[in-house]
Amino acid sequence: MTERGFVLWKSGNDEPIVARIAIAGDFLPAGKLELSPHSAWSDATSALAPHFEDVTTAFVNLECPIDTAGLTARKLVGLGQIVSAAPASLDYLGAIRSVAVGFANNHSYDFGAAGVERTRQALGHRNLVLVGAERSATSPPDVFVWSGPAAVRVGFWAAAKASHDLARSGSAGVEPATLRRAKRALALMKLHGARFSIALLHAGVLRTNRPDPADVRLMGSMARIGFDIVAASHSHRVSGSNLLDVAQTRPAFCFYGLGSIVSGYIASPIEREGLIVVAGLKACGGLASLEVRPVSLAASGFGEIPSEETGRAILSRFRQLSVEIADGSWKKLFYQEVSENLVKLYLRDARAAFRDSGIRGLARKTGRIRMRHLRRLTHGLFPR
Secondary structure, eight states, X not given: OOSXXXXXXXXXXXXXXXXXEEEEEEEEEEESOOOOTTOOGGGGGTTTGGGGTTOSEEEEEEOSOBOOTTOOOOOOOSSOOOOOBOGGGGHHHHHTTEEEEEOOXXXXXXXXXXXXXXXXXXXXXXXXXXXXXXXXXXXXXXXXXXXXXXXXXXXXXXXXXXXXXXXXXXXXXXXBOOHHHHHHHHHHHHHTTOSEEXXXXXXXXXXXXXXXXXXXXXXXXXXHHTOSEEEEESSSXXXXXXXXXXXXXXXXXXXXXXXXXXXXXXXSGGGGEEEEEEEEEOTTSOEEEEEEEEEEEOTTSBEEOOOHHHHHHHHHHHHHHHHHHHHTTHHHHHHHHHHHHHHHHHHHHHHXXXXXXXXXXXXXXXXXXXXXXXXXXXXXXXXX
């Protein structure tokens, strides 16, 4: 344990750290957030600021479009929310030293392509770079390479599995989280001088802390081809991690659920937990240390440094989930959890779709049932 969290990995030499890169999960500045009266968004970081005091730059998932006033939202089918936020909310990201922001998720196109473009412009006005949208599946992936001190060059790529708006060959959309796109993204990063590469995926399953086995396989493959850190968010919950010994000179890490640092939509107390991964880099650009810092969402919805007791509980859950992933026991627990909720959730969604749009809405909802959901239900009901 350290004052902020605990060190997950450290290199065998004592080379000094010249830059620290923070990777966090969902930043969702919408819903039932409670910003203090007369406070600015940058002030809302104060309760979490010590976690970022030594951070050089941060990479998070922006979970909603920005500056959508006057735009028409798409029609919502079933349960869920259409979300958006004011440009002022981006001051929070500036206060935690963000330079690039992942925007590959299931809410990116809530206000269509115009909403994505408005978001890019709002970010640009604050010198923030949007990564992960507005490209077709045949275009080069959207990547960003950040130049730090000495030889530090960090590549950032954002992509999604959990989205209905994935880019296609003939139309722009959210960057798809596939191994083929990951290889192209990594090649582009290397071409632009990246010596350390990070993939932030919108992947995972709601209402469970355990990862989908398909996501575990995909993320492991991305780490093996060259990504140094592959992290996921979407479940709004903390999950475990895995160290892949892909080469004697290059460790690679997968984090299967980072939770949130800000969210106005919290369905259960366990969704108030989050993690910040901090990579300490050497002057040559390689990894010197990797630290995990716990986050707790206050009643306001804003992240804060938890009490010592709560912080230990979050990190204990993270370590236990990591043990499950290492020994393989997480799979059975994952399928049990998702199968218990899947039928009930689909029935609720179907009822909401019917109330909203009648038979047509119900047909649209039924048409969106995916084979992976049926496989999860089968695994849960008939475990092997």
